[in-house]
Amino acid sequence: MAWEVGSGLTISAILLVVIVTAAMLIWVERRLLGFWQDRLGPNRVGPFGLLQVVADMIKIFTKEDWIPPFADRFSFVLAPAIIMIVILMSFSVIPFAPGLGVVDSNVGVLFVLAMASLGAYSVMLGGLASDNKYALLGSLRAAAQMVSYEVFMGVSILGVVALAGSFNLREIVIAQEDGWYVIPQFIGFVIFLIAGIAESHRLPFDIPEAEQEICAGYHTEYSGMKFGMFFVGEYLGLVLISSLITVLFFGGWNGPEFLPPIVWFSAKAFFFIAFFILLRAAIPRPRYDQLMSYGWLFLLPLSLINLLVTGAVILLEN
Amino acid sequence: MSSFFKFVLLVKDTLISQVVSLWKVFMHLFVETDTVQYPEQQPHMFSRWRGRIILTRDPDGEERCVACNLCAVACPVDCIALQKTETEEGRWYPDFFRINFSRCIMCGFCEEACPTNAIQLTPDFEMAEYKRQDMVWEKEDLLINGTGKYHETNFYRVSGKAIPGKDKGEARNELPPVDTRSLLP
Numbered sequence: 001m002a003w004e005v006g007s008g009l010t011i012s013a014i015l016l017v018v019i020v021t022a023a024m025l026i027w028v029e030r031r032l033l034g035f036w037q038d039r040l041g042p043n044r045v046g047p048f049g050l051l052q053v054v055a056d057m058i059k060i061f062t063k064e065d066w067i068p069p070f071a072d073r074f075s076f077v078l079a080p081a082i083i084m085i086v087i088l089m090s091f092s093v094i095p096f097a098p099g100l101g102v103v104d105s106n107v108g109v110l111f112v113l114a115m116a117s118l119g120a121y122s123v124m125l126g127g128l129a130s131d132n133k134y135a136l137l138g139s140l141r142a143a144a145q146m147v148s149y150e151v152f153m154g155v156s157i158l159g160v161v162a163l164a165g166s167f168n169l170r171e172i173v174i175a176q177e178d179g180w181y182v183i184p185q186f187i188g189f190v191i192f193l194i195a196g197i198a199e200s201h202r203l204p205f206d207i208p209e210a211e212q213e214i215c216a217g218y219h220t221e222y223s224g225m226k227f228g229m230f231f232v233g234e235y236l237g238l239v240l241i242s243s244l245i246t247v248l249f250f251g252g253w254n255g256p257e258f259l260p261p262i263v264w265f266s267a268k269a270f271f272f273i274a275f276f277i278l279l280r281a282a283i284p285r286p287r288y289d290q291l292m293s294y295g296w297l298f299l300l301p302l303s304l305i306n307l308l309v310t311g312a313v314i315l316l317e318n
Numbered sequence: 319m320s321s322f323f324k325f326v327l328l329v330k331d332t333l334i335s336q337v338v339s340l341w342k343v344f345m346h347l348f349v350e351t352d353t354v355q356y357p358e359q360q361p362h363m364f365s366r367w368r369g370r371i372i373l374t375r376d377p378d379g380e381e382r383c384v385a386c387n388l389c390a391v392a393c394p395v396d397c398i399a400l401q402k403t404e405t406e407e408g409r410w411y412p413d414f415f416r417i418n419f420s421r422c423i424m425c426g427f428c429e430e431a432c433p434t435n436a437i438q439l440t441p442d443f444e445m446a447e448y449k450r451q452d453m454v455w456e457k458e459d460l461l462i463n464g465t466g467k468y469h470e471t472n473f474y475r476v477s478g479k480a481i482p483g484k485d486k487g488e489a490r491n492e493l494p495p496v497d498t499r500s501l502l503p
Binding site: 293297298 | 322329
């Protein structure tokens with residue numbers, strides 16, 4: 001057992017840290033939202049309310065785990081598992097620090113994109129299996145949202161891939177030692193950020209959930225730990241997207257020497273997590289047809305132009 | 319194609335407004351919160367707040383309540399129950415005085431109806447109980463050793479009723495009774 005890519009110790013540590021981080025984000029998000037709304041947020045359970053997560057967990061574990069009699073049992077149970085599995089799978093290719101990761105894949109970028117697309121099945125199956133009109137509307141919206149963001153999400157990363165000359169996330173980070181890709185790929189960064197919000201179904205793009213419009217959308221019928229898995233899955237997605245932005249555009253673990261690489265990675269990732277929470281606090285939700293036209297008419301052409309210009313510059317330099 | 323450019327302009331405008339609102343919301347991190355941390359930090363209560371009901375005593379230390387029943391009549395939810403009795407000297411007072419706070423709506427009508435300022439509402443609002451029966455307060459729970467909000471009121475010192483130590487005509491601002499048998503003006 002040693003601290004190297006793919007060892008059992010590393011894998012268990014990453015799994016533990018990622019899940020605990022995702023759970024703690026419940027508290028982080030509620031406190032940050034509180035401060036941005038001139039409130040305090042949960043501050044009673046434990047120091048600074050840190051044990052609020054424990055209280056929430058006790059509550060959610062002791063809740064009745066109910067499957068509606070009219071639901072399709074198999075897909076109903078499968079759906080919340082999918083989102084947890086695919087997002088945890090995506091973490092396997094994230095390079096947290098030199099020598100810290102689960103797998104050193106040559107197709108890391110493609111793997112993450114594939115897993116992210118599979119995550120949409122969770123939302124669609126969950127809504128469909130519930131046999132509830134709000135859940136169905138939610139999964140309908142999820143499908144509409146997915147076809148609008150998946151395309152430009154992939155295209156927006158291609159600029160980075162072209163600059164680094166590799167689909168390997170670890171090599172992409174190493175290629176950024178001289179300069180972060182956020183500078184040459186700023187448009188790609190903004191587009192990927194927007195796609196990332198849509199991918200993790202966070203506000204302002206929580207259109208499949210939209211509790212003000214369609215109850216809780218796709219997880220209307222879910223309760224207990226199955227709901228909890230959707231919930232933690234959403235936070236895992238948030239951590240994943242923040243890590244990806246860090247890796248692809250902000251140099252991953254690269255940073256001045258006085259702090260270890262993992263600290264740089266965590267700090268950058270947390271910055272984006274906080275930014276996503278700020279987005280939730282500030283930006284209202286668009287209609288889903290607005291998101292679709294925004295994606296297809298504006299972001300997709302923009303990301304294609306970005307890719308073309310990047311390719312042309314690389315060609316000229318050679 | 320022109321509709322596409324219109325769309326691009328719209329996107330540009332909305333993006334700017336989004337960035338501005340992001341910045342404004344972010345700056346609220348440095349605004350003091352409005353939260354009052356209640357049990358540790360008590361809210362400021364106003365002296366006219368209509369909270370827990372008390373029965374007060376007059377400046378001589380006697381019960382002010384004369385069991386006239388006007389509060390019970392005024393009460394819209396009928397939460398006040400009392401029974402009149404009197405001392406040997408003829409002072410009226412309530413034998414029992416019971417307020418069911420699980421019914422009380424803190425409207426303050428009883429305080430307005432009271433001719434002797436005996437029943438008063440206070441700024442105390444922390445009246446939660448675990449058992450419903452504990453919400454019924456008896457006279458010994460309600461009666462305080464003080465005058466409450468109105469310090470001067472002393473019914474038997476202004477009324478014409480004779481009590482030991484104060485005969486007719488000896489009350490404050492009272493003239494001696496007219497001697498109907500005298501012919502003098």
